[in-house]
Amino acid sequence: MKLPPGPTGLPVFGCLIQMLVNKPTFRWIHNLMDEMNTEIACIRLGKVHVVSVTSPELAREFLKKKDITFASRPDFMSARLTSNGYLTTILSPVGDQWRKMRRVLSSHILSPAKHLWLQDKRVKEADNLVRYAYNQCKNSLEAGGLINVRMAAQQYSGNVIRQYIFSKSYFGKGMEDGGPGTEEEEHIEAIFSILSHLYSFSIADYVSWLEIFDFDGYKGKLKKAIGNLTEYHDPEIDHRIQMWKSGSKANEEDILDVMINLKDSDGSPLLTTEEIKAQIIEIMIATVDNPSNAVEWSLAEMVNQPEILKRATEELDEVVGRDTLVQESDLTKLNYVKACAKEAFRLHPIAPFNVPHVSTEDSSIASYFIPKGSHVILSRRGLGRNPRIWEEPLKYKPERHLNDDGSEVVLVDSKLNMLSFSTGRRGCPGVLLGSTLTTMLLARLIQGFTWSAPSNVPNIDLNESEDNLLLAKPLFLQAKPRLSDNVYQQL
Numbered sequence: 001m002k003l004p005p006g007p008t009g010l011p012v013f014g015c016l017i018q019m020l021v022n023k024p025t026f027r028w029i030h031n032l033m034d035e036m037n038t039e040i041a042c043i044r045l046g047k048v049h050v051v052s053v054t055s056p057e058l059a060r061e062f063l064k065k066k067d068i069t070f071a072s073r074p075d076f077m078s079a080r081l082t083s084n085g086y087l088t089t090i091l092s093p094v095g096d097q098w099r100k101m102r103r104v105l106s107s108h109i110l111s112p113a114k115h116l117w118l119q120d121k122r123v124k125e126a127d128n129l130v131r132y133a134y135n136q137c138k139n140s141l142e143a144g145g146l147i148n149v150r151m152a153a154q155q156y157s158g159n160v161i162r163q164y165i166f167s168k169s170y171f172g173k174g175m176e177d178g179g180p181g182t183e184e185e186e187h188i189e190a191i192f193s194i195l196s197h198l199y200s201f202s203i204a205d206y207v208s209w210l211e212i213f214d215f216d217g218y219k220g221k222l223k224k225a226i227g228n229l230t231e232y233h234d235p236e237i238d239h240r241i242q243m244w245k246s247g248s249k250a251n252e253e254d255i256l257d258v259m260i261n262l263k264d265s266d267g268s269p270l271l272t273t274e275e276i277k278a279q280i281i282e283i284m285i286a287t288v289d290n291p292s293n294a295v296e297w298s299l300a301e302m303v304n305q306p307e308i309l310k311r312a313t314e315e316l317d318e319v320v321g322r323d324t325l326v327q328e329s330d331l332t333k334l335n336y337v338k339a340c341a342k343e344a345f346r347l348h349p350i351a352p353f354n355v356p357h358v359s360t361e362d363s364s365i366a367s368y369f370i371p372k373g374s375h376v377i378l379s380r381r382g383l384g385r386n387p388r389i390w391e392e393p394l395k396y397k398p399e400r401h402l403n404d405d406g407s408e409v410v411l412v413d414s415k416l417n418m419l420s421f422s423t424g425r426r427g428c429p430g431v432l433l434g435s436t437l438t439t440m441l442l443a444r445l446i447q448g449f450t451w452s453a454p455s456n457v458p459n460i461d462l463n464e465s466e467d468n469l470l471l472a473k474p475l476f477l478q479a480k481p482r483l484s485d486n487v488y489q490q491l
Helices: 015-019 024-035 055-063 077-082 097-108 110-119 119-140 149-166 182-197 207-211 220-247 253-259 273-287 289-304 306-319 328-333 336-347 380-384 430-447 487-491
Strands: 041-043 048-053 145-148 361-367 369-372 375-378 451-452 476-481
Touching: 015 369, 024 041, 041 110, 041 149, 048 055, 048 380, 055 361, 055 375, 077 220, 077 273, 097 149, 097 253, 097 273, 110 119, 110 430, 119 145, 119 328, 119 430, 119 476, 119 487, 145 149, 149 182, 149 253, 149 289, 149 430, 182 273, 182 289, 207 476, 220 273, 220 336, 253 273, 273 289, 273 328, 273 430, 289 306, 289 336, 289 430, 289 451, 306 336, 306 430, 328 430, 336 380, 336 430, 430 451
Parallel strands: 048 375
Antiparallel strands: 041 048, 145 476, 361 369, 451 476
């Protein structure tokens, strides 16, 4: 058996030089695969075989048929720093610590029961989102207001998870109009800085002794971003732990309370303070990116295709009406709105690849040899834009996700024709939360406002950033209130 096709590298170093010269690395890998006309490629970086996949059939082989073999994670500098030495769930290699934290997350933090328990916090932030957008229009309700959609979407996602964990939207006072203060802007910036450097092909991840030199600067940037988060998180966590110890707090109100009060079989605390702090950072970075990116891209695409925006608006008017705001109980009926979000996940994923999987033994996939220790990265971009699977793959067409029988649209794809949330043993435990946040965010913005390009902009520029898959420029749109005045005044 032979390795999957790939470029010929140098002895010892493999293709590390090409990786360093061709930044960003994810575009280099995708271009290589296009040139080789292959849906699986093997690129040797140092001693590591990195296997990139854009085929749904092969993705199912890795994550379903042979999930046990590929369920672990690589030892990367970025993951090790972010998880404080692998104390968390998503980033940790397979082992007792991962199993422990996975049970905690699935059973006590992101369970359906906890999702229902925390509904009021999500509703509060959905209301605050509409209030903030409405306040931007107050000076001229007829002309509307110019809204930074990226900022609004990211802060909504950040507010929800801060409510989930700390029972507060703001670390500071916030703004009177419902917008973020300096503290919240710094908090979100630190989260996205971590995300941009996590599993980002640092040379130290393939030649470990080079980590000390930090040639690409990733380690320094990560430490700074993690430090910024801990400056906001740690005082809150330490104070809350002390409140429970002193008896000044008796009722659980949020996820932090739940984590502090978990007990093992001996009645001792199940989680250490270090585990709580590390897991909270991981929950934060796993929550804010997908919903905010999908909604920003959806509105950008929909403004350029007004018939899609019109159809989504009409669905909301039919299901919910214009005298009340859409609620979570309405979401199951909003199939077209969900199809719009799902199409953004397909065409415009937040990350080029999923979190890497590591083979724990020699294996074979589709007659190819996958050596033990290989890093397998499924291409979100490649799966979602695979022309063999998707008709007109580069066109934003939400109707492709509607079911012929009218059944409910879900944001995951069990066939892995696209990758919105990962699956298998390392599947995302927050699918319910992520799906709810994404759909509610998009639904509230579409229902509450009429959206259009700014007056001096003929069409929204849909170019991607060179360094990532975000819109090259943050999305600014003109918004006008479209519901009864009393709907906004009640917020």
